[in-house]
Amino acid sequence: MPDILSLGSLYADICVTYATLSISFFILSRSEPFNFKGSHWKRVAFGLVAGITALYLRGNQLVLTDNLSFSFEMLPMILVTFFGGWLSGLCSFVVAFFFSGMFTLNNLFIAIILGTLFLFRVWTRRKHRELYITIVLVGICRLALVSSIHGIQVPWTELMFYQAIAACCMILCYHALNYKEIYMNKVFVTRVKAATDELTQINNRASLDYWLAQRQIQREACGLILLDIDNFKRVNDTLGHQVGDRVLIEVGRLLRHLTRNEDFAGRYGGEEFLVMTSTCDPATLLSIAERIRKEVEDCVISLEDGRELRVTVSLGVSLYLPGMIIRKSLKLADLSLYEAKRKGKNCVVGSSILTLAELGYKRHTHKM
Numbered sequence: 001m002p003d004i005l006s007l008g009s010l011y012a013d014i015c016v017t018y019a020t021l022s023i024s025f026f027i028l029s030r031s032e033p034f035n036f037k038g039s040h041w042k043r044v045a046f047g048l049v050a051g052i053t054a055l056y057l058r059g060n061q062l063v064l065t066d067n068l069s070f071s072f073e074m075l076p077m078i079l080v081t082f083f084g085g086w087l088s089g090l091c092s093f094v095v096a097f098f099f100s101g102m103f104t105l106n107n108l109f110i111a112i113i114l115g116t117l118f119l120f121r122v123w124t125r126r127k128h129r130e131l132y133i134t135i136v137l138v139g140i141c142r143l144a145l146v147s148s149i150h151g152i153q154v155p156w157t158e159l160m161f162y163q164a165i166a167a168c169c170m171i172l173c174y175h176a177l178n179y180k181e182i183y184m185n186k187v188f189v190t191r192v193k194a195a196t197d198e199l200t201q202i203n204n205r206a207s208l209d210y211w212l213a214q215r216q217i218q219r220e221a222c223g224l225i226l227l228d229i230d231n232f233k234r235v236n237d238t239l240g241h242q243v244g245d246r247v248l249i250e251v252g253r254l255l256r257h258l259t260r261n262e263d264f265a266g267r268y269g270g271e272e273f274l275v276m277t278s279t280c281d282p283a284t285l286l287s288i289a290e291r292i293r294k295e296v297e298d299c300v301i302s303l304e305d306g307r308e309l310r311v312t313v314s315l316g317v318s319l320y321l322p323g324m325i326i327r328k329s330l331k332l333a334d335l336s337l338y339e340a341k342r343k344g345k346n347c348v349v350g351s352s353i354l355t356l357a358e359l360g361y362k363r364h365t366h367k368m
């Protein structure tokens with residue numbers, strides 16, 4: 001039977017496998033849940049971590065006889081294939097292959113097992129059953145290989161014992177990563193829900209406030225475009241709240257399409273929306289605002305009863321410059337919006353603060 005020292009070494013191997021894979025999985029899931037569809041660099045990184053772990057495990061061999069030893073090196077490679085797909089599996093194998101003698105019988109054995117997992121694309125239909133089939137497959141292949149090379153003069157009890165421990169380790173790590181994946185998915189779903197306006201499906205007030213606060217903390221200049229749907233009360237009063245909601249959804253959809261990745265749009269409250277841009281160039285800001293105004297004006301909303309509806313928006317533009325209080329910048333956008341309403345609606349008004357961004361820039365009022 002295995003001595004107590006080899007049990008300690010096995011335990012260390014299990015801990016290392018679990019710790020490295022789970023920590024790297026957690027890190028790779030920081031901005032979005034990591035899975036086999038994730039960005040290439042993440043899948044490659046996951047594979048490289050597994051490859052390095054495999055090398056460590058290979059160095060920790062348990063010697064059974066003079067020419068027969070056992071290690072857990074295949075574990076991380078199989079696990080990353082399940083969670084990161086073929087790319088992670090392949091990267092882990094490439095690392096292990098080049099740093100462990102390349103064309104060896106052991107590497108051939110690993111290649112056959114990984115090749116089978118790739119063939120059946122285990123990551124796409126990942127069910128517990130696939131893992132258990134893999135464990136049985138690895139066990140049978142290993143026993144067949146050992147008996148064909150070493151005959152029956154092998155300490156079978158120890159070999160079977162190590163094989164069973166390896167299987168338990170694989171099951172443990174698999175379920176732990178699986179749990180982590182489910183947990184991360186839930187966290188991200190909740191996070192998106194908490195930041196999204198239920199009606200318009202764009203960012204809500206809370207996430208706008210957070211974004212504003214971040215700008216203030218990081219002292220990063222940004223543009224602020226506050227827009228308000230014109231005569232919205234009349235839409236509600238004459239056509240009903242459901243049509244009003246429909247209008248809000250359409251404006252939200254337009255804003256989603258009109259804003260770039262680096263910009264941030266959300267529903268500020270009621271029929272008011274806020275767009276925050278990373279640019280604070282006054283000309284660009286005013287042209288973005290004008291584009292939004294035009295798109296809303298041109299948008300035809302088809303109602304359920306066949307009628308068509310058009311709405312317009314008024315926009316106030318200001319900017320935040322480092323050193324300012326961002327609430328003050330917002331207030332300036334609000335005042336410009338108020339002025340746009342006063343000037344007859346369906347227009348863009350730039351705040352006088354814009355002149356601070358570009359010397360000599362004149363106060364802009366686009367009357368449509």
Ligand SMILES: Nc1nc2c(ncn2[C@@H]2O[C@H](COP(=O)(O)OP(=O)(O)OP(=O)(O)O)[C@@H](O)[C@H]2O)c(=O)[nH]1
Pocket residue numbers: 199228229230231232233234236240241242243244245248269270271341345
């Ligand atoms: N359908 C619907 N209406 C909303 C929602 N939130 C706020 N409102 C309505 O939006 C209307 C806002 O009206 P006002 O602030 O008077 O603005 P307005 O009629 O657009 O007038 P101007 O802004 O001057 O053009 C109110 O009737 C609110 O009830 C919502 O989620 N759904």
